[in-house]
Amino acid sequence: MAFEFLKPVNDAAQAHAMLQPQHSIGNVIKIHTSHTGLPQLDGVQMVLIGVLENRHDENALLQIQNVDPVRKQFYELFPGNWALNIVDLGDIHPGDTVEDTYYVLKQLTSHLLIKNIIPIYLGGSQDLMYPIYRAFDDIQHMINVVNVDCRFDVGDIEAPISSRSYVGKMVTEQPYNLFNYSNLGFQTYFNSQDEIELLERMFFDATRLGMLDDDIKQAEPVMRDADVVGVDIAVVKAGDSAFAKANPNGLNGKQICSLSRYAGISDRTKVFGIFEIPVEPSITGSQLIAEMMWYFIEGYNYRAGEHPVNVKNGFLKYNVPIENDVLTFYKSSATGRWWIELPFISNVNNKLKQHTLLPCTRKDYELACDQNIPERWLKARRKNEV
Incomplete structure (x- = not known):
């Protein structure tokens, strides 16, 4: 031991x-x-x-x-x-x-x-x-x-x-x-x-x-x-x-x-x-x-118990159309923290095998509303597809 x-x-x-x-x-x-x-x-x-x-x-x-x-x-x-x-x-x-x-x-x-x-x-x-x-x-x-x-x-x-x-x-x-x-x-x-x-x-x-x-x-x-x-x-x-x-x-x-x-x-x-x-x-x-x-x-x-995230309870959902995609954001009503969804891609060797949520900021949401894809989301998705 x-x-x-x-x-x-x-x-x-x-x-x-x-x-x-x-x-x-x-x-x-x-x-x-x-x-x-x-x-x-x-x-x-x-x-x-x-x-x-x-x-x-x-x-x-x-x-x-x-x-x-x-x-x-x-x-x-x-x-x-x-x-x-x-x-x-x-x-x-x-x-x-x-x-x-x-x-x-x-x-x-x-x-x-x-x-x-x-x-x-x-x-x-x-x-x-x-x-x-x-x-x-x-x-x-x-x-x-x-x-x-x-x-x-x-x-x-x-x-x-x-x-x-x-x-x-x-x-x-x-x-x-x-x-x-x-x-x-x-x-x-x-x-x-x-x-x-x-x-x-x-x-x-x-x-x-x-x-x-x-x-x-x-x-x-x-x-x-x-x-x-x-x-x-x-x-x-x-x-x-x-x-x-x-x-x-x-x-x-x-x-x-x-x-x-x-x-x-x-x-x-x-x-x-x-x-x-x-x-x-x-x-x-x-x-x-x-x-x-x-x-x-x-x-x-001061941990809030938000991992894993349960978006069905106490979260606001925001869909942002951008280019040929729709980015989905979630905001916690309790802490005000933001997440962005990484979709499950069925036709590639997806490492996570599921939809997953990537922590982000309100600024990332605002960038998406201005038709700019957040860089961390892009990197996470590409890594998930490798």
């Missing part, structure tokens, strides 16, 4: 939790300690797990030892009006090989998925997304992955897996469970033209940093359709993270917290991970990651 490989939270971090005010998170959540052992998971909705593995990060000079600076900042925060139970399960330490760590992470994620418990992973290198993705192999066919990152991380699909090439392995290695990959926050000069062209050929989604600067709400439908969300913390600009190796341009603290909340409020998201945490993170950066976790949990608390 993968739980056997979880190491307790360090005594220093545990003591820090106990020193916090009575109603702080550190005194509300249950913590895996060497004295009390693993907490029971009955009735638990969410767990926090550190993954101390960064050997496949080509730029890592030292092994990540812990994520306790982030933990301590998280323990200091006060919970919102949350009606849920959270457990800090401690850390997965590196195995004899990276593949050993992958195996434990895959098995643990799979077990949590079956128990309907959402893990929040605090990790080293972002190639840890690959075993997390593989945890769905026997549970769910066709999943959507969202990567909040200045890079696509597709890399050389022929080369060994690394923190810069794990997405290429998702695309090329069997079983083929990746229906859609979406990137939020990429910066063109960090990505080769080969990677950019590959994403276009695969009809995957990519939203540039500048587009998010114009309107961060563009990311909400993308997050709403995600099963797994991974954040490379290097997507945050240096001025807001204060990390030594951060980039001068990137998302600001408010934007990354908004994206974390979108991920939490998504009824579909089952795994949330924050990766590339430095070996010695700054206090500012650690606090920002703690706040991202807080906003993810806050979003989860």
Whole structure:
């Protein structure tokens, strides 16, 4: 059982939790300690797990030892009006090989998925997304992955897996469970033209940093359709993270917290991970990651139960004639969120085998009314026909 490989939270971090005010998170959540052992998971909705593995990060000079600076900042925060139970399960330490760590992470994620418990992973290198993705192999066919990152991380699909090439392995290695990959926050000069062209050929989604600067709400439908969300913390600009190796341009603290909340409020998201945490993170950066976790949990608390969508109950339907087609939109009366229907195409090898609904925005509906087909709908339909 993968739980056997979880190491307790360090005594220093545990003591820090106990020193916090009575109603702080550190005194509300249950913590895996060497004295009390693993907490029971009955009735638990969410767990926090550190993954101390960064050997496949080509730029890592030292092994990540812990994520306790982030933990301590998280323990200091006060919970919102949350009606849920959270457990800090401690850390997965590196195995004899990276593949050993992958195996434990895959098995643990799979077990949590079956128990309907959402893990929040605090990790080293972002190639840890690959075993997390593989945890769905026997549970769910066709999943959507969202990567909040200045890079696509597709890399050389022929080369060994690394923190810069794990997405290429998702695309090329069997079983083929990746229906859609979406990137939020990429910066063109960090990505080769080969990677950019590959994403276009695969009809995957990519939203540039500048587009998010114009309107961060563009990311909400993308997050709403995600099963797994991974954040490379290097997507945050240096001025807001204060990390030594951060980039001068990137998302600001408010934007990354908004994206974390979108991920939490998504009824579909089952795994949330924050990766590339430095070996010695700054206090500012650690606090920002703690706040991202807080906003993810806050979003989860406001989930509306709209996945899968039942359009027969509480939804308004809009048919928009466009060219030789009719686009069907649905709007939730409860949340005001929008979806557009992807039709089942009987004469092709339809991957989804059914009508399905693609999250969208009111702006997509308005574009359709102006006789402009939304780009995400086009990509999703073409991908479905491949």
